[in-house]
Amino acid sequence: MGYNILNDPFKNKGTAFTKEERKSLGLEGLLPPYVQTLQEQVDQTYAQFQSKSSDLEKRVFLMQIFNENRVLFYKLFSQHVVEFMPIVYDPTIAETIENYSELFVQPQNATFLSIDDDLDTIKTSLKNASAGRDIRLIVVTDAEGILGIGDWATNGVDIAVGKLMVYTAAAGIDPSQVLPVVLDAGTNNKELLNDPMYLGNRHERVYGEKYHKFVDTFVEDAEELFPEMYLHFEDFGRGNAAEILDRYKDKYTVFNDDIQGTGIIVLAGILGALNISGEKMTDQIYLSFGAGTAGTGIVSRVYDEFIQQGMDPEEAKKHFYLVDKQGLLFDDDETLTPQQKPFAHKRDEFGNPDELTNLEAVVKAIHPTILVGTSTQPGSFTQDIIKEMAAHTERPIIFPISNPTKLAEAKAEDLLKWTDGKALIGTGIPVKDVEYNGTTYQIGQANNALVYPGLGLGAIASTATVLDDEMISAAAHSLGGIVDTDKPGAAVLPPVSKLDQFSTTVAKAVADSAVKRDLTREKIDDVDKAIENTKWDPEY
Ligand SMILES: NC(=O)c1ccc[n+]([C@@H]2O[C@H](COP(=O)([O-])OP(=O)(O)OC[C@H]3O[C@@H](n4cnc5c(N)ncnc54)[C@H](O)[C@@H]3O)[C@@H](O)[C@H]2O)c1
Ligand SMILES: O=C(O)C[C@H](O)C(=O)O
């Protein structure tokens, strides 16, 4: 009996079990005699953490703590958020996904669903993994498009686990009420298919009807088992992500992080940048480099903002340009995705349409004031391109947000150098302050992690029945006013050091929006109280 509780990360307190607890729980003799306080455990664990040399080793160590004791893990995390975010989450998480089999020690309370199993095992699997816990939040991935590193199938379970860790650290979501889920529909990653240690299905990725039946059954079963759940989709492939979101968004409380979360954080960053420059949103010319899931998700969110600000829809479309592998997207291109189509241009708008096959030519032709990179093409925002952009706009807004670090379109430091400190920058991963010409520039992190935890908290606390555009827009606008924009070198987004505070701000905006329009399951009289009551604290 004693060992059961020591092996249950939701109940285990390790050396912090009191003498009385040790007696009543059958733990006598199973622990060293000294009873530690939680803070003593945190200090000891942090010292051990510091002795690890690489970020990967640090993450592996922290995950051991996570595996054994959730309260200790989250107490430690809460005291070192800025230091831990890049280790627990992006970019180090990319390394653990690529090396999942090699690093595997235990399944971390995730649900592993396989397309090869009978569909009726899905419900059983969800029941087994939740083990009687009251699940309010699921992060599910099919891992076809993990960050910018591609198809990692079962290895991608780490992104579901990692996103959930940030939910708890940032917004206080109770870790016993969450469930990570990976849908293994096969993989097209040759490296995995040929790896004798690979733990997932060793066949090519299944698409079409069988795939959709697999996803549908998962969604319907999960909704039936956990009707109060908020369902977060992460890192699905370009061909499926938007379609799956559209299928469920009016029926259940669902959220796609890459489409909607990224849309919110980039819009918030642009609003922050315009606060600094004093310019108007509707004067901007927006260029998306990489028009996949995130690229088109962001464009659609920023476009909606133009409309909200009163611009005519057809007029607004003239402010948006998409560049993908083939160059500027034109409406005669049969390979356009449904999300790209509304923003494709006519060839006759240009004198040289056939030359607009690369980023540089497009920047020269359209003079963007905002350039967002979701292309997975490292270094593609070159000095020439940035200088050309900066020649036609006073404060270029530049967001190279492809992850992880090795895929970013540019480095913040270079962007500042090439624009004489004028660029207003958002990066995908955390970046240290940059000293340039006597000014210290803080760099905003345009990563959806700054917003999805608050969004989820707001939806869960308010018992929202859907997550609609108005709630999403409210979230983006709520991040304004936190940064002192008059300070030279101010960042376009609030710092990760305040993540827990502004997650509550975001939650409140989202919950208010749901409550005001009666989009909640229960009647909520006091939004602040509902949010406070939903939050979990890492204490024994
Ligand atoms: N910072 C954030 O919060 C955040 C959020 C979501 C995605 N991202 C990053 O954005 C990137 C894209 O993610 P996604 O989910 O949209 O993937 P995706 O596969 O859906 O989209 C990538 C797009 O880039 C295009 N592309 C590839 N090579 C190109 C080239 N040479 N020139 C122009 N376009 C090219 C692809 O054709 C595709 O349309 C990833 O690196 C991901 O990590 C960042
Ligand atoms: O996971 C991240 O760091 C952000 C984003 O969801 C991505 O896919 O890159």
Ligand SMILES: [Mn+2]
């Ligand atoms: Mn993602």
